[in-house]
Amino acid sequence: MKNKIEKINNKLSNLFEVEKKPHKILYEAINYSISSKAKRLRPLLTLLICEAYNVNLDSSIDASIAIELIHTYSLIHDDLPCMDDDDLRRGKPSLHKKYNEWLAILTGDSILTYAFELICNIKNLSHEKKIKLISSLSKYAGKDHLIAGQVIDLMSENSNINFETLKFMHVNKTASLFICAAEFGAILCDATKSDFENLKLFAYNLGLAFQIRDDILDENSTTKDLGKKIKSDIKKNKSTALTILGLEKAKNLEKELYDLAYNHLSKLSINTQSLNDFIKILK
Known part of the structure; x- marks a missing residue:
């Protein structure tokens, strides 16, 4: 996985070369954000699926990076003072702390829009698949998924929500881009309908x-371990x-969900060893 x-x-x-442009500070801010130490879990998932289907990774890399x-972009905006107001991200100052708030907003906007441009410019990929990828990404990044989860997250501050609302928030704010990554792999690999759903x-x-697990770690880790402030949700x-x-029920639920993930992998028509290993690095 390391090579991927x-x-x-x-x-x-190499995506955003800083040139002698009047607005080069924007490119510097973009590179500051995307060069952060990160796990790259979502693009990695797409590439692992493509590998399992024996699809050339060179033709899949741009699609995976769009996710x-x-x-x-979502992390940049999430850290803004008007949202979660976090000073630290991936072990270094959040973008609005490194530069300023207006540049952070515009940097997030730039990264968001470029994701779709990147898909449009993928070579040796049919227009039909590009449309499917754009449709998937715009759906999961949009008003009823990623953004919906963020809305609930911000509305939940200083209020008690039930588990169903929490689940809605977590599914949309976090799981949505994992689902999108899996859809990308399925689209690029022409997966069967059964494989697509699983x-x-x-x-x-x-x-x-x-x-x-992130909720659990937030309570039981250090800022150094996570590269971001801990117990921020509790403080808010x-x-x-x-x-x-x-804690006990949360851990049991986490295990049940991982077991369900393994179960759906077992129903696929491909060798899923690398995807099983992917689960292990998350646990």
Whole structure:
């Protein structure tokens, strides 16, 4: 997996060359954000699916990176003072702390829009597949998924929400881009209808389990470990899996979700060893 992450990082590092333009500070801010130390889980998932179907990774890398760009934009905006107001991201100052708020907003906007431009410019990919990728990304990054989750997250500050609302938030704010990554792999590989659905359900359960684990780690880790502020949700009086379920039930739910993810992998028509290994690095 390490070589795939290196491919992703190399592609990202050459995506936005800082030229002598009047607005070069924007390019500097973009590179500051995308060069951060990150796990690259979402693009990695797409590439692992493509590898399992024996699809050339060189033709899939740009599509996978488009998802990482959406993820990065969402983190930039999430850290803004008007939202979560976080000073630290991926072990270094948040973009609005490194530069300023207006540049952070415009940088996020630039990364968001470029994700779709990147897909449009993929070589040796049919127009039909490009349309499917754009449709998937715009859906999961949009008003009823990623943004919907963010709305609920901000509305939940200083209020008690029930588990169903928390689940809605986690599925949309976190799991949605994992589902999108799985859909990207399925689209690029011409997966059967059955495989397509099982890949989506695998990613749904995986993404939700990942966020439950994040809730647990937020209570039991250090800022150095996570590269971001800890216990920020508790300080803002937000509900989490721990505050609603308690530690033991939250851990049990996490395990159940990972088991469901494994179960959906077992139904696929491909060798899923690398995807099983992917689950292990998240646990």
